[in-house]
Amino acid sequence: MSEEMNMMENQEFNEGTRVQGRVEKIEDKAVVVTIDGAPFDGIVPISELSSLHVEKASDVVAVGDELDLVITKVEDENFVLSKRKVDAEQAWDSLTEKFESGEVIEAEVKDVVKGGLVVDLGVRGFVPASLVEDHFVETFDDYKGRTMTFKIVEMDKEKNRLILSHRAVLEAQKESRKDEVLDSINPGDVIDGTVQRIASFGAFVDLGGVDGLVHISQISHEHVEKVEDVVKEGQAVKVKVLSVDRDNERISLSIKDTLPGPWEGIEEKAPKGSVLTGEVKRLVSYGAFVEVFPGVEGLVHISQIAHKHIGTPHEVLQEGQTVDVKVLDVNKEEKRLSLSIKDLLEKENESAIEDYELPEESKGFSLSDVIGDKLKGFSDK
Structure with a gap:
């Protein structure tokens, strides 16, 4: 008889003994196992098969499986064992x-x-x-x-x-990526990002491991009242890096600087002689600033507001008023637009004169006899 067989015969099977069992039969709520060298079989209750709740024993083990077990009870020529405890x-x-x-x-x-x-x-x-x-x-x-x-x-x-x-x-992965991103970006870089979070003062953009702030003033060329009116969480955006503070892990970004400026293509949008509609934004002593496109204001000099002499633009215009203007001159490089209200008023008056018809009772009289006062009024201006 081999030494191994002697050890098996001499092995004691008591409570707490670690053994190896082979699955012989699977029942609804228990598993029957044979134990090498043991005088009788053992049972592993379904509750002792796993640390988790088990509905069916067959979900955990199969016939023929070798299991590491510990004897938890010896009773009536039977062992109660646990796989869970091992x-x-x-x-x-x-x-x-x-x-x-x-x-x-x-x-x-x-x-x-x-x-x-x-x-x-x-x-x-x-x-x-x-x-x-x-x-x-x-x-x-x-x-x-x-x-x-x-x-x-x-x-x-x-x-x-x-x-x-x-x-x-x-969080550990994000911290690692944050260091990599901070070391890889520099002011002036234009990169892709995703709007992560929106605040009243701006939008936080994820640059792939670190967030940068786009201040509300850097979101659009136009005035922005509410950040969420322009960008949404989860939106992909292109941003320009304004500054990087690696010590404090702060990155300042701009969406505005990646967008075409409001003066881009102004010669095509507002050619000399064209007529535009705008809003009076500011009145100053020497004229009125009229916004004709978002972010584009032109100056109507006080001499171009009315045909009659006025001492201040406030006599004729008010802020927020909608007016038609004629483009006198456009300079993209200097971002300057010269406008006139007077020129359109003149055309309207000339048109009124050309369209004027004599009343029936005035037949036989000359045009100068009928509207002489009106013509005199124009010549005085």
């Missing part, structure tokens, strides 16, 4: 090392429960909802069966407590 003992040793080193663990989500996720790492691991992602998630229904990465954030073997976090993995 798995847990081995798992705690490994998990302690991973916890101390900060190692990232990969595991499948076994279940979604109220308040978070459950994973099986030899012991039951729980991921609170707040530690699943680095952003709000409304429902975790589609997380079951998903393989994810985790870090252990809390463990207590005595209380069988194991808390995991996927969010910690994401």
